[in-house]
Amino acid sequence: MEVRKFEGVTMSDAMKAVKKELGKDAVILTTKERPIEGGRSKIFEVRATSPSAKIETTSHEGHKSDALRSHVTLLETRLNGLIEKVPTHDDLHRLESGLSEVKMLLLEALRKKDGGVLENLSEDLASIYHQLSVMGVEETHCGALINFLNSLPKDELKSLKTAPERLDFYRSNAIRWMLKRIKVAPKWSTSKGSTCVHAFVGNSGSGKSTAIAKLAAMAKKESDAQVLLVSADNNKVGAGDHLRLMAKLLGVSYASVDGLSELKKVVLDHRDSQLVLVDTAGVNPRNETQISDLKEFSRMGFPVDVHLVLPLTEKPIQLDRSVRSFSAIGLASLIFSRMDECWTYGDVYNISQKWSLPLSFFSTGQNVPGSIERASRERVIERIFSL
Ligand SMILES: Nc1nc2c(ncn2[C@@H]2O[C@H](COP(=O)(O)OP(=O)(O)OP(=O)(O)O)[C@@H](O)[C@H]2O)c(=O)[nH]1
Ligand SMILES: [Mg+2]
Structure with missing residues (x-):
């Protein structure tokens, strides 16, 4: 394998030189920075080889350890590239994906080393x-x-x-x-004389509005609670009309707000409601502004429990990233939706453990009312152990 050395005044210059000479699939072997001119400035050095020279060994194991090495080097390069600038959301996302790859490859290597668990x-x-x-x-x-x-x-x-x-x-x-x-969120209070506010957030199409309608029906049926549905979704055409129709069909009150800053007034105007359920617009978890707008919930002057709705049909990495992004607004619980479309339930356990967040509800279909159940430890176990 021929190893070549490339230099640049920034890491990105050095990488450009690598790509120009060896192509975009060049295998990066090492990266480092070296001080020059008595330490006043530095030069970036990359050692790389062409992709065709990547696998010298024909064995599967050799391939795996090469893959691990090049992933680690790539991560190192990405980290070095961030030394000179403030990392963006995308930079961090790329680093995280790289780390996940390395973790997977390491686990695989360890398993092989131990002769298989x-x-x-x-x-x-x-x-x-x-x-x-x-x-x-x-x-x-x-x-x-x-x-x-x-x-x-x-x-x-x-x-x-x-x-x-x-x-x-x-x-x-x-x-x-x-x-x-397994942690489960406490049952919602619907006692007379107090108003509890619950907001639902999540990616677009995660099942927020459907869950709200189901929960309104559940609260009415179980405790004949006065429920107010509030639409704060001004992005999706017809979102408010849909929720208003749901409220009418379920026999509960409805209001809408143009922005979350209006929510306080609406809640104060409906002090007779025991339960206020706030529907929000679908958010792109990679859009920091959209996430940041939701922090308004913490500035109402009264508690708002924010629940993240996660479709269990999403890939584990997407679920993880969503929780990470939405955690910035302070989450009270996780609601898993689309459980009816899944065969495996391990992520309910993995995600709630990783983020130390309690589970509140499981949505199990499209029916309104119905198709929602209060999360319980026993239900998680039943599903995981197929009892
Ligand atoms: N199978 C199944 N479908 C569901 C479930 N929850 C919601 N859905 C369906 O998923 C679609 C999207 O649900 P919505 O409640 O509109 O999702 P949303 O998060 O409010 O969507 P946006 O407002 O666009 O962000 C609808 O077709 C629902 O019927 C569930 O638990 N199981
Ligand atoms: Mg909606």
Whole structure:
């Protein structure tokens, strides 16, 4: 493999030289900066090779470790490129994606090194591990659970004669372990004399308006609460009209606001309502201005619980990025929608664990009223363990 060295006064100059000579798929091997002129300025150095020289080895493992190395170098380059400027949202996004790739490749390499997690496990533990990973529970959680199961005192286990009994022992301990970790939001108060305000945010089409209509119906049915639906969606044509129609059909009140700054007045004008549910416009989670506008909820002078609606059909990385973006406004809970369209439920667990956010509702279809359930630890477990 021929390794060539390129230099530039900025990292981007050096990278341009690499691309010009070796093409856009050049494999970056190392990047570094070197002080010159007595340390007063610096020069950026990139060592790279052409893409055709990338894989010298024909083995799969060689390919993997090359991939890992070039991902790490690329990340290093991206980081170096940020030294001289304030990173933009896109820069951070690219770094995060790079880190996720490296994490995946590292985990794969570690698994190979250990001869495979499953190979070292008893049949019972392997079956539990398998079930969780098929359901999409992240490897770190599966590993932590298996460590816990392995650490259980063996006395009780010894008294169990049959394989199903032993599997049952491990499964019930695994369920208890997971149950303890799942956080569920408290039931909404609908007591007379107080007004609780809940706002729903999320990407476009995530299921906010549908969830609001379902929840209004649920509150009316369960506690005959006075409900006010407020549309703050001024982006989507007809969004307000749709919510008004829903309110009429469900027999609840309706109001609309031109901007969130008007919400305070509307809530104060409807002090007789026990529950105010605010619908917001769909947001692009990469658009910082749109996210920032939602911070208005924290300036109302009364508490507003903001719930993020996440369609479980989204890729895990998208779900993760959405929570990261919307966390900036302070989230009270997560609502998962489109659960009816999914086969795996591990991300409900992964995302709520990662962001330490409680779960409040699961939306399970298009029917209004109906197709929504209060989140419970038991329902998450039932879905993950296919009980
Ligand atoms: N299958 C299924 N469809 C759902 C669910 N929740 C919402 N939908 C459908 O998803 C589509 C979008 O739902 P909306 O409630 O309008 O989504 P939204 O977040 O308000 O959308 P915007 O206001 O455009 O941002 C509609 O066709 C809903 O019927 C669900 O849990 N399961
Ligand atoms: Mg909507």
